[in-house]
Amino acid sequence: MPTFEIGERDFLLDGRPFQVISGALHYFRVHPDQWADRIRKARLMGLNTIETYVAWNFHAPGPDEFDLTGRRDLGRFLDLVAAEGLHAIVRPGPYICAEWDGGGLPAWLFAGRSAEGGAGVRRHDPAFLEAIGSYFAHLLPVVAERQVTRGGPVLLVQVENEYGAYPGVPADERTRYLRALVDLTRAHGIDVPLFTSDQADDEHLSLGGLPELHRTANFGSRSLERLAVLRRHQPTGPLMCTEFWDGWFDSWGLEHHVTAPEATAQDLDDLLGAGASVNLYMFHGGTNLGLTNGANDKGTYLPITTSYDYDAPLSEHGAPTAKFHALRAVIAKHGPVPDEVPVEPGPAPELDVVLDRRVPLDGVLDLVAGRSSRTSSAAPPTMDDLRQWSGFALYGTRVEVDDAVLVADEVRDRALVALDGDPVGVLDRTTHAWSVPLPRRAGTLTLLVEDRGRVNYGPRIGEPKGVVGSVRTATRELTDWEAVPLRLDAAPALLGDDVWRDADADADAAPVAGPSFHRGTFDTVPGADHFLRLDGWTRGLVWVNGELLGRYSSQGPTGTCYVPGPLVRAVGNELVVLELHGAAAPRARFVAAPELGPTEA
Structure with missing residues (x-):
């Protein structure tokens, strides 16, 4: 029977030292037909493990719902990781942050609590723990049967997430809450090692863990200094950076964040050279499809962009970047890396689309409400x-x-x-x-x-x-x-062909006023990734063939919307835009490459 254990100084896979070299890849941010491609490219960069969060609200949009099919098929994703010969780390929360809507916590958890949300959430609250118990009962059997101890890929499972940074919980209640999560996790068949991860400072590491859980740290620079902080709180066992921040997320109205590949590579070299394990956050960011983006509010409310490119080694559309090659070269100094390198994708199809049909929102309220x-x-x-x-x-x-x-x-x-x-x-x-x-x-x-x-x-x-x-x-x-x-997220399906057949026709050069839906069709290369520009439009939602790509905004920084190739067919593709304000003309354009916006000077 395979084993994975925490030794005196190392992780031990079947009794032998094993340095985890992992990358974050969120199945919920990638079209499922592209999972295998992204996992394969992780192996080609030299990674031996894939890490993923699990977003509770992605699987449970309502209190009596739980979905593990299609885009939510975590079991299939983990099976693809195993098929590529890689291991896996699963981080089921219940809270994940991840710049995801509500940090993964379902909004219905808070219904009926105080006006500002439930004080019992992320605490030792009976109602919250009961909800987690139901969540874990649905989810964790999928993970349990894929543990390394049962011949599967899963090596480690996380308990909570950056809990040391969550304010207002007394120390004794923190301990009781974390221990309750451990009990719930073990009760559903998880027998691999459990761990916590917190930002690499003394306060967060001391508040976010338990003596019986393996502590890891999150950071993106000054690796040796941060590992020394972690060692103070984890005196024995392997050191690990669970989130090695190799990029950063974007917010609407701000610049596109990038980091220098050379600096990131040097910090990774220092970390691996010290014998520590690592999980790159992110290896591949993907997209906040639909209405799934989160937001931050530290005095100013800043929602996250639809693109979650993250300036990661593998770009939003799955292309290897300069950072991919720089980090691959570092990994090759510390372990085996395949000879094969991913091919660079060619330019995407370029074409213009006239959205020649218009339906005012106030004319179809009965259909979408x-x-x-x-x-x-x-x-x-x-x-x-x-x-x-x-x-x-x-x-x-x-x-x-x-x-x-x-x-x-x-x-x-x-x-x-x-x-x-x-x-x-x-x-x-x-x-x-x-x-x-x-x-x-x-x-x-x-x-x-x-x-x-x-x-x-x-x-x-x-x-x-x-x-x-x-x-x-x-x-x-x-x-x-x-x-x-x-129900605007499902608007194209709710409107139907009859509405569009009777819709107003727009001249292709005339300005349009919102809130209104606009529809056009196009033929193109089937299965090819596309990049949609909506220059002259102001703000709203966009769909291709009924799939909500997400939000767009003239605020930027993002200049294009990523259209995954599996959504596109050869003829009769449907483009629908909900414009909330107004547009210079009912036209859109597909361009050859992504444009993620201006960066810091």
Whole structure:
């Protein structure tokens, strides 16, 4: 029977020292038809292990749902890792951060708790532990049967994630919570070593672990210094950097982050030369497809971009980068590396698409809104009250001639304000814009509110979305609200062919006004990756053949949307854009290469 153990100084695979040289590859950020390609390229860079988080909310979008099929087939992903001759590390959370919506914690966990989320989350709270128990009962058997002790690839399983950085939990409760997670993990058949990972400083390492769990550290520079800090907290056993940050994520409105391959390579060389194990975060970042991006809020709310390229060794579309070759050369100094090198992909197909059909959002509300979920109330409900865990909701009420100005306590995260369908202004969490002037006329006021991604790090995890608090005018507090969640993520399927057949036709050079859906078709090279530019468009969502690629924004930095090749066929491809503001013309362009935006000077 194969074994994997923690020795006095090394990991021991079947009793022999084993240096883990791993790379992070999140199956939920990569099209499943591309999993095998990305895993193979990890082996060609010299990695011997693949690490993945598991995003709880990806598998459990509702409290009575759990899906392990298709894009959520973790078992198939781990089997592909094994087929490539690699090992695996699984990090099931329950909290993962990962710049993912809510840090992977399902939003429904917080329903019915306090207005600012559940104090019991990430604590020794009976309701939270019961929910984790159900999650683990569905998930961990898939991992357990693929452990190295049963002939599979899984060497290690993580308990929680960077728990030392989570504020406000007393030390004794931290210990009880972590021990409860250990018990739940072991109860579902996990017998490989368990570990924790925390940022490489004394405070986080001391707060985030247990004596019986193997401590590892997260850092991206000054490797020897950080390993020395880790050794103070893990006196025996192998040293490991579980997140060796070889790049960084991007936020809308900021620059595209890059790091120098040479500096990263030197830090990796120092780490491996010291005999430590490593997991590159990320080896391949992928894409925040759909509405899955998270956000950070340290005084300014900053949602994460659709692209999760991360400036990783393998780019968003699976191409080896200069960093790939630099790190491969370092790994070759410390262990075997295959002779084969991944081929560079050629240019993507280039073509223009005219989106010649237009449907105003307000003309199809009945199709994209669930009538049974409409809510009438004196005060505006949150989106969580509507059980709308991501996306959009539409709020409506009446205003009078003398109301003059609209002021909201808070909107999470952005609202398009209209009066009788005419745009009035924007309420925006990032810019702290909480008021807009109103025309001096009576009418129906609407707020189209967008959840731009739930906070994935820090004390604001679990906060509700939508309109939070009261909404006032110059003369009164607004009451008598109607609110309805919108299923915009599934809009192309909900609209159907009949709607498009009867839709307005747009001239290919005329400006267009939103909120509105726009549709065009195109023929191209089947199975080829594409890069979509939406120059002249402002902000919204985009689909190819019914698959929501994610959000786009003229804010940048990202200039292109990645279209995975498996989504594209030879003829009759459908491109649908939901534009929230306006566009210079209903045209889009596929270009030869990605454009991720300007970098720091």
